[in-house]
Amino acid sequence: MSKDFTPKIIYFMCGWCGTGGAESASAYHLYYPENVLPFRVNCTGSLSPVHILRSLIEGADGVLISGCHPGDCHYEDGNFRARRRVGTIKSILGSLGLGEERVWFRYVAHGEGKRFVDTATEFNDHLKKIGPNPLKERSDT
């Protein structure tokens, strides 16, 4: 893999905790890779599996999903539901060999700026290791 491959990352974060983490990171002057595209959703529970699939097919190399920690969800149980959905989509991608390792799910709380930056950086490095997503190159999808 060439070292200058820059993965395209879609970072779905919930409007309460995930984006709060990004805000905290900026308050602490922490940096995360510029190729991460933050995508705010109201709650990770509102994220349809199709959004994840569409990102992966239409050009993303990886998808990150961050919501509130268990028990912190603004809507009580959205993060638990999201975890089930992400589990399903990862299982589908795994069964069909489309790269379940390209989808990460990790809780990030409002104040956890460092955790947010670490997650983005770690995922970026992880994708650099496994290379570009073959689905995005195909014209017959």
Add this chain to the structure above:
Amino acid sequence: MKGSTLPVEKNIHETVIDFFKKGLDKKCFEAVILPKRVPSGDSFAYLLIKNESILEGTSALPPVIPVQGAKAISNLTRLGNAKEKILAIMHPCEIRATIELFKLKQAYLDNLIFLSFDCPGVLPLADYLENPEKNDQIYQQAFQKWEGKNMRPVCQICTEFSASASDLHIGLLGTDKGKFFLIPVSPEGEAILDSLDLKRDDSLDSWETEVKKLKKEKEDKRKEAHRVQKTEVKGPDKLSETFSKCINCHNCMRVCPVCYCRQCYFDSDAFKLPSENFIKRAEKRGSLRLPADTMLFHLGRMSHMILSCVSCGTCEDACPMSIPVAQIFSMVADDAQQLFDYKPGLNREEPLPNVVYQEEELQEVEKAYSETYSKAEEKNV
């Protein structure tokens, strides 16, 4: 387990019809739903029968599934429970799909009594249309040998071919030709047998052993078939190749019993985009297949309904391009359902996996975080 034994005079079918007639006479149920051969002679359609005389010429054990029975039940009860008792005879997979639709609030099951039978599988619809007479004979033979030859590929690896979610069950395995078992599975089923004065104290041991034996065989076959399936479709290249024949007719979605949405997301405005969008996408990839989003449709549909997929195979029957949709879906479904330890359509009380959650579960989905990650990176630099 105990059940009744019914003697077969002419053939199984006639005896079943007799049972229906008795039930209608004694008001155990007010109507029956069962398939009848259509006038053209090469297919079957479900009929809601009130008049006893129409029972003549129906087929209790049809060799094909042209319309999934769950669709018929959903059509009947979408606005609420049936007001009269109705008995419906269906293949086990159709009953399981009905129960999934009940959980999705697209069908109501009060007053409905389901009668299932030991199903040897059904023939591929396209094969049947070519030569109905010959295929009728092939189907009759299937009840003798139970090896699944000529049946649809998903039927050959079906493990829920016997009594599972029904109220009454016709046991054909482990009997000699002169009789079959009528097995009450739920209290409603027992009540019907009681009111028809059918004693239910015959031993079902021979049926149970045969079912267990066949189930074990089929489970092994299923595992093996899924393993082979994975080698054929796994990976972006092979999967694209498999779906490359797709002509975007969306038949698989329309006939699927658990794809119930009145407006499918993939037919919605979310996919009606300005030409600039397509041109941009074509520019990125070099070219873009039109109509676009074929793969997204299949994978997206999968992500929507896979946890309720009962592997009934209707999608594969409906595919004009002979894409092995049902085989792929059944393989993916087994993996996904296992994640939640969920078996669709077996238990009405069991909630859908996407409706409930547990606080402590699926830790493997979360990516574990270690405080030291960024520090370790700094050291490497």
